[in-house]
Structure formats: C-alpha cells, structure tokens
Amino acid sequence: AQRVTQPEKLLSVFKGAPVELKCNYSYSGSPELFWYVQYSRQRLQLLLRHISRESIKGFTADLNKGETSFHLKKPFAQEEDSAMYYCALVTSGTYKYIFGTGTRLKVLA
Amino acid sequence: DVKVTQSSRYLVKRTGEKVFLECVQDMDHENMFWYRQDPGLGLRLIYFSYDVKMKEKGDIPEGYSVSREKKERFSLILESASTNQTSMYLCASRKSTGELFFGEGSRLTVL
Numbered sequence: 247a248q249r250v251t252q253p254e255k256l257l258s259v260f261k262g263a264p265v266e267l268k269c270n271y272s273y274s275g276s277p278e279l280f281w282y283v284q285y286s287r288q289r290l291q292l293l294l295r296h297i298s299r300e301s302i303k304g305f306t307a308d309l310n311k312g313e314t315s316f317h318l319k320k321p322f323a324q325e326e327d328s329a330m331y332y333c334a335l336v337t338s339g340t341y342k343y344i345f346g347t348g349t350r351l352k353v354l355a
Numbered sequence: 356d357v358k359v360t361q362s363s364r365y366l367v368k369r370t371g372e373k374v375f376l377e378c379v380q381d382m383d384h385e386n387m388f389w390y391r392q393d394p395g396l397g398l399r400l401i402y403f404s405y406d407v408k409m410k411e412k413g414d415i416p417e418g419y420s421v422s423r424e425k426k427e428r429f430s431l432i433l434e435s436a437s438t439n440q441t442s443m444y445l446c447a448s449r450k451s452t453g454e455l456f457f458g459e460g461s462r463l464t465v466l
Contacts, residue, residue, distance in 0.1 A: 252397075255395065278453060280453075280454075280455075282455070289359075289457045289458065289459045289460070290398075290445065290447075290455075290457040291456075291457065292454045292455065295453065295454070297453075332397060332398065334455075336453065341386050341403060341405055341449060342400065342403070342413070343388070343400070343455060344400075345390075345397045345398040345399075346397055347395060347396060347397035348397050
C-alpha cells in the first residue's frame with residue numbers, strides 16, 4: 247500500500263541552523279510529491295512540489311527515487327519557519343493525496 | 356485568489372445529532388476533498404469528489420456521507436455524530452496543476 251512516513255513529530259532547531267525535515271514514501275510507480283505547510287492560525291497551503299524543482303522561502307526538496315525520499319531542506323532556519331509541515335504523495339492516475347503525519351518545526355531564537 | 360470557504364469554524368454537537376459541514380470553492384475546480392486532521396495522525400481522506408454528483412470513498416468513510424449537487428459546493432454529513440468524530444475537518448479543492456487549496460477548517464466537538 248502507498249504510504250508517506252515523516253519520522254519526526256517535532257524538530258527543534260536554532261535560528262540560522264540548517265534544517266531537514268524527512269519524508270519517505272512507499273510507491274512502486276512514478277510519484278508526484280508535495281510539501282504543504284500550516285502556519286499558526288492559517289490554512290494549510292502548498293510550499294513546493296517536486297515537479298517544479300523550485301525554491302520557496304529558501305526551502306528545497308529533491309526527489310530521490312532510489313531512497314524513496316523527498317526531504318525538505320533549508321540552509322538557515324528563520325523563526326518564521328516555525329510551522330507544521332506535511333509531505334504528500336499522489337499516485338499516478340489518481341486524485342488521491344496521501345499525507346504523512348506531519349512534523350512540527352520549531353525555530354528557536 | 357482561490358477561495359475555499361468552510362461555513363462553520365467551530366461546532367459543538369451532541370452524540371446522535373446530524374451534522375452538516377459545508378464547503379464552497381470559487382475557482383471552478385472539478386475535484387474536491389474532505390479530510391480530518393488529528394494530532395499524530397496527519398490528514399486522513401474521508402471522501403472525495405471528482406465531479407458533480409460523483410464521489411468516492413477515501414480511507415476513513417465510515418460514519419460519513421457527502422453530497423455534491425453543484426460544482427462549487429461539497430458537503431460532509433455525519434448522520435449520527437459520535438464522540439470519536441470530534442476532530443478538525445478540512446475541505447480542499449484541486450487545481451488542474453495538482454495543487455490543493457484548503458479551507459480554514461471546521462473544528463467539531465461531539466459531546
């Protein structure tokens with residue numbers, strides 16, 4: 247069965263430190279992967295997707311098919327990055343989005 | 356801006372009551388979704404609709420039903436609310452590029 251695993255429930259880093267939020271997926275086909283973010287008191291919104299290969303708010307994520315991973319990275323964390331982050335997988339030919347359990351990122355001053 | 360609006364932000368209901376959660380989107384999206392969001396469990400798909408009057412069960416449809424009579428509106432129905440349905444409910448619509456747009460959520464408490 248398709249699955250998305252985010253192993254860390256909570257990740258705390260200091261401001262200016264690098265951050266990596268882990269996401270592993272299980273799917274034998276060609277996945278479409280996303281990172282969504284939910285800031286305090288805001289709605290869930292798209293952060294980035296692997297197809298676009300762009301950097302949003304300094305975050306990047308590379309799809310590693312060999313390791314079935316899509317880790318989210320940022321070289322220098324900012325306090326405003328504190329939020330809940332969800333990794334999501336869409337399998338080809340479906341509209342079914344499978345979300346991970348989320349990682350709460352806390353950036354400490 | 357794409358807008359997904361959930362009519363009720365907070366509801367408190369009693370066990371056995373019928374509950375309607377409504378969601379409206381203004382971008383003519385064909386696909387709409389209902390998720391519930393629980394701490395430690397992430398987002399779990401209840402139902403989705405890929406077109407008007409078309410619906411498909413998600414991973415946790417038990418105890419829920421949906422209605423999509425018009426393209427812009429997707430309703431989630433709890434026929435007889437139970438305490439284990441206390442949760443945050445999120446509606447989303449899907450753009451053709453694949454991006455999901457979420458509503459602000461409806462926090463339901465069942466006493």
